[in-house]
Amino acid sequence: MPADSTPPPAREIETLEEFDRIALTGSFAGYRVQAVDLTDRTFALLVADTTQAVFLGCPMEPQALAHVRAGGALVFPPVPHLPFDPYRATLYSPAELYADLAVAGYEHTPDARSYDWFTQTAAGGDILASMLRSIHDDAVTDALDEHLAGARVVGVMGGHAMKRGTDAYAGAARLGRDLARAGMTVATGGGPGAMEAANFGAYAAPHEDVMLGKALSVLAGVPSFRPSVGAWAAAAFEVRERWPEGGSSLGVPTWFYGHEPPNAFASHIAKFFANSVREDTLLARCNSGVVFLPGAAGTVQEIFEAATPNYYASRGEPTPMVLVDRHHWTEELPAWPLLSALARDHAMAWRITLVESVTEVPGALARLEEK
Incomplete structure (x- = not known):
């Protein structure tokens, strides 16, 4: 040349x-x-x-x-003896991350083995391991952008402590179903609790309404991923088997929080090693708004990670932010007063709201998008 x-x-x-x-x-x-x-x-x-x-x-x-x-x-060249492919061209699926679950148990799945590799190499300062993690996360980011091209994405954030069988879990599931039926791509942190509930709701969207209640009863038999991730995941796969061809949604979990397993209802999973990359990647792609269900430290962090580009308009027009549960966000963890004060005299003030119930969320998102 x-x-x-x-x-x-x-x-x-x-x-x-x-x-x-x-x-x-x-x-x-x-x-x-x-x-x-x-x-x-x-x-x-x-x-x-x-x-x-x-x-x-x-x-x-x-x-x-x-x-x-x-x-x-x-x-x-390919790197031998890794439990993951650092050059992968596609997002993960639940079946891929949970391969061999039924045969050998969760500890032998690619998901668990990748977490073990991460914990063994992250503390050692191995430059090759850190490079492989970075290459993997960049490849996943590329695959995610290809997957979401042209999609209207709504993020649903919330804590992992929300248990199956509770009214809160059922409400988050109905929210995910309503958003998916409205043509949105539901995106979550990809873990258990509120995240799983929203992904499950999106999975239930193509089915008749009665399916959601029946499937919730199956899931309630294993309320939490503790003490057994295997039993928790198996209940989700049972639902998928009994009601196949569910709707699609996105989960964006991280091996940094390896004690939180990925849920099996997100059809496409962008799993990262670096939690900071994962957080920014998820929130930056929620172009039609973000819903914040009750949560703890992680959810509070996500509120203000979303607020910062809205405040500075660094990504253009502010995206809608809807906080759910007045008592939680004004009394238990008073993030709403600070968020409101931060938004004052900025364009983002017209794009944030606090609602009492998940039933109010679709309408709130529609109003905020019109402003």
């Missing part, structure tokens, strides 16, 4: 089907090939132009590997 020529635009290949289609052109110049097994595509690689291509975690035969490197490609 001449020294003064413009580099080819970077484009992504994330499936074998996409690879085969581009292979017909004879050139992968400038492409980013991500987490595609190319061990059976040696000939295609040997005859193709790979100038300024990048191969991220793509297994290939030694002959093909030598050729693409000689042709100007940058190759990040």
Whole structure:
């Protein structure tokens, strides 16, 4: 390539089907090939132009590997013995994170093994481990943006302590169902409690109304992920099996809080190692508002993480914020008075509200979006 020529635009290949289609052109110049097994595509690689291509975690035969490197490609090889793929091109699914649950128990699932790897490497200062965590989180962020392109996303935040079988859990589930039926993508922190309830509600959205009550009864048999994550997750998978083809939603959990397992009702899961990245990633993509159910430290943190870009208008027009339960947010944890004072004389003042019940949330969101 001449020294003064413009580099080819970077484009992504994330499936074998996409690879085969581009292979017909004879050139992968400038492409980013991500987490595609190319061990059976040696000939295609040997005859193709790979100038300024990048191969991220793509297994290939030694002959093909030598050729693409000689042709100007940058190759990040697969990393052996990891319980996760740092170069993954897609979001997680519940079935993937909970693989082998029924056979070997939760401690042997990819989710639990990834948490174990994280706890063993995070404290050691291993530069390779920290690099792999960063690459993984960046890959998940890329997959998340692709998944949410054009979606109207409403975040539902709340504590993990909310138990199945309670009125609060049922209310959060109905909220998730109502938002999903209104055409919203429900996004949560992806864990148990209020987060699971909202994701479950979105899962129930395509089914008849009676399904929600019946499924809630099944879930109530295992109220919490303590003492057994396996039993808690198994109850969710039982619901999914009895009422298949549920609605989609998003969960954004973190291995930083590994004691909180991901819930099995979010159809798409963006799981991160870095909690700070996870928090900002989730809130930044809630373009149609954020609902804050009663919670503790984590939920309070999320309120003001959402408030900061609204205050400074750093992401453009402020997004709606709805806090639910007056007593909780004015007496138990008085975040509302501080939020109101912060919003005074700013555009965000017109985009925040406090309501008593989850039944008021859809209407409140609609009013705030109109302002």
